[in-house]
Amino acid sequence: MVLEHARGLGAPPLIEVVALKDAVGRVIAEPVRADRDQPPFDRSTRDGFAVRSGSFASGATLRVMGEVRAGERWSGGRVGEGEAVKIMTGAPLPTGADAVAMVEFVEVVGEGIRTVAGRGLARFENVVLRGSEARAGYVVMAAGTVVGAAEIGLAATCGRAELTVYRRPMVAVIATGDELVEVGSGRALEEEEIWNSNGHALRALVHGSGGFGGKLAIARDTLEDVTERVLQGRAWDLMILSGGVSMGEYDLVEEVLAGLGAEFFFTGVKMQPGKPVVFGRLPERDGAKACYFFGLPGNPVSTQVTFHCFVEPFLKAMAGGVVEGPLFVQAALREAVPGSTGRMRFLPARLGRDRVGPSVTLVGWQGSGDMAANARANCYAVLPQREGEFAAGEVISVLLR
Numbered sequence: 515m516v517l518e519h520a521r522g523l524g525a526p527p528l529i530e531v532v533a534l535k536d537a538v539g540r541v542i543a544e545p546v547r548a549d550r551d552q553p554p555f556d557r558s559t560r561d562g563f564a565v566r567s568g569s570f571a572s573g574a575t576l577r578v579m580g581e582v583r584a585g586e587r588w589s590g591g592r593v594g595e596g597e598a599v600k601i602m603t604g605a606p607l608p609t610g611a612d613a614v615a616m617v618e619f620v621e622v623v624g625e626g627i628r629t630v631a632g633r634g635l636a637r638f639e640n641v642v643l644r645g646s647e648a649r650a651g652y653v654v655m656a657a658g659t660v661v662g663a664a665e666i667g668l669a670a671t672c673g674r675a676e677l678t679v680y681r682r683p684m685v686a687v688i689a690t691g692d693e694l695v696e697v698g699s700g701r702a703l704e705e706e707e708i709w710n711s712n713g714h715a716l717r718a719l720v721h722g723s724g725g726f727g728g729k730l731a732i733a734r735d736t737l738e739d740v741t742e743r744v745l746q747g748r749a750w751d752l753m754i755l756s757g758g759v760s761m762g763e764y765d766l767v768e769e770v771l772a773g774l775g776a777e778f779f780f781t782g783v784k785m786q787p788g789k790p791v792v793f794g795r796l797p798e799r800d801g802a803k804a805c806y807f808f809g810l811p812g813n814p815v816s817t818q819v820t821f822h823c824f825v826e827p828f829l830k831a832m833a834g835g836v837v838e839g840p841l842f843v844q845a846a847l848r849e850a851v852p853g854s855t856g857r858m859r860f861l862p863a864r865l866g867r868d869r870v871g872p873s874v875t876l877v878g879w880q881g882s883g884d885m886a887a888n889a890r891a892n893c894y895a896v897l898p899q900r901e902g903e904f905a906a907g908e909v910i911s912v913l914l915r
């Protein structure tokens with residue numbers, strides 16, 4: 515359902531130009547084209563001697579005419595049969611030459627060179643031909659590409675100091691709960707009070723998914739306060755609420771949203787953690803635009819797991835990225851885990867750094883409020899409902915984060 519709505523969003527309306535150093539995590543709004551052929555000349559990939567491959571038969575001695583380095587162009591005329599030009603990695607291949615013999619495989623004989631016995635040379639060996647990576651004008655990055663180090667390197671390869679990207683969607687983050695206190699407020703906590711951690715975690719998660727997260731004031735557990743905050747939040751591109759979505763007397767989020775005419779696409783999932791998660795949209799009304807919202811469970815691990823499963827794909831699409839679901843990989847359980855028929859479980863776990871056949875280990879936890887366990891984890895092990903245990907070595911899905 516989330517992906518269906520994400521597909522209906524269309525491209526973000528606003529674009530801006532940012533310097534390469536500020537482009538990480540942004541989404542390209544206009545295709546980036548090769549500014550010239552890549553490579554721009556036939557490029558040597560080895561230190562050695564540029565020659566005509568045919569003249570490099572075993573035993574032949576070639577006359578060395580001179581040298582060409584990266585950043586230079588050979589101006590000593592065509593390389594003919596029986597001739598060679600000393601060449602460095604990254605230098606343009608002199609005209610006439612069609613291959614480079616590695617320095618390790620030739621012997622210097624007086625003014626000339628000779629191939630090491632038995633070493634032939636194929637046409638274009640150790641050469642990357644002009645334009646073979648990309649032709650001038652060719653689209654090397656399409657709109658919708660998320661910018662990482664590889665994309666920044668490619669943009670710079672094409673001479674770009676700036677990129678045109680979509681504006682980050684503005685996401686209102688609303689924590690709800692009478693027990694919550696802002697960190698840094700200078701106030702000491704009563705024992706029964708809780709720091710608002712979700713507001714901060716959500717802002718970081720939003721940033722990582724291409725949005726700008728703004729923390730609104732905490733909504734207290736009254737209809738008036740939650741309503742006021744939601745009316746404020748609906749002016750943003752997307753609203754994420756945390757807490758107040760389960761069965762308690764003071765879980766008012768759905769009631770407030772319903773009172774404002776919200777359409778609910780779902781109001782629960784068969785997941786642990788995450789059961790009471792809500793996805794919907796407030797309609798256009800009284801001059802206010804329509805606004806999608808997610809109501810995430812307040813338990814901090816539930817908040818984060820449901821963010822990765824539902825909000826992240828939606829927000830990435832809102833930011834102009836391709837529409838795709840969360841990222842799962844397969845890994846073998848290191849230890850057996852008892853089965854459970856309740857809900858599909860997403861348990862904090864650590865994915866090993868094994869080079870072959872990744873393995874995963876559950877992190878001990880005290881349930882969906884355990885932020886310390888969540889931080890010891892680097893992924894969530896996905897365990898479908900089942901009576902029998904999951905055996906050590908069994909391959910399961912893992913949700914990456």
Ligand SMILES: Nc1nc2c(c(=O)[nH]1)N[C@H]1C(S)=C(S)[C@@H](COP(=O)(O)OP(=O)(O)OC[C@H]3O[C@@H](n4cnc5c(N)ncnc54)[C@H](O)[C@@H]3O)O[C@H]1N2
Nearest residue numbers: 689710711712713757758759760761765789811812813816
């Ligand atoms: N009778 C039932 N009770 C509960 C059910 C149920 O089905 N029947 N579902 C449980 C599940 S599962 C979850 S998850 C929680 C979710 O409850 P809410 O979304 O209503 O969240 P709250 O009750 O407001 O808070 C839960 C928990 O999380 C702490 N919290 C909330 N917000 C924050 C925040 N911003 N930063 C840090 N911690 C936060 C809050 O203090 C509570 O401890 O409901 C179960 N109950």
Ligand code: MOO
Nearest residue numbers: 787788789816882
């Ligand atoms: O589903 Mo709740 O998220 O178990 O804690």
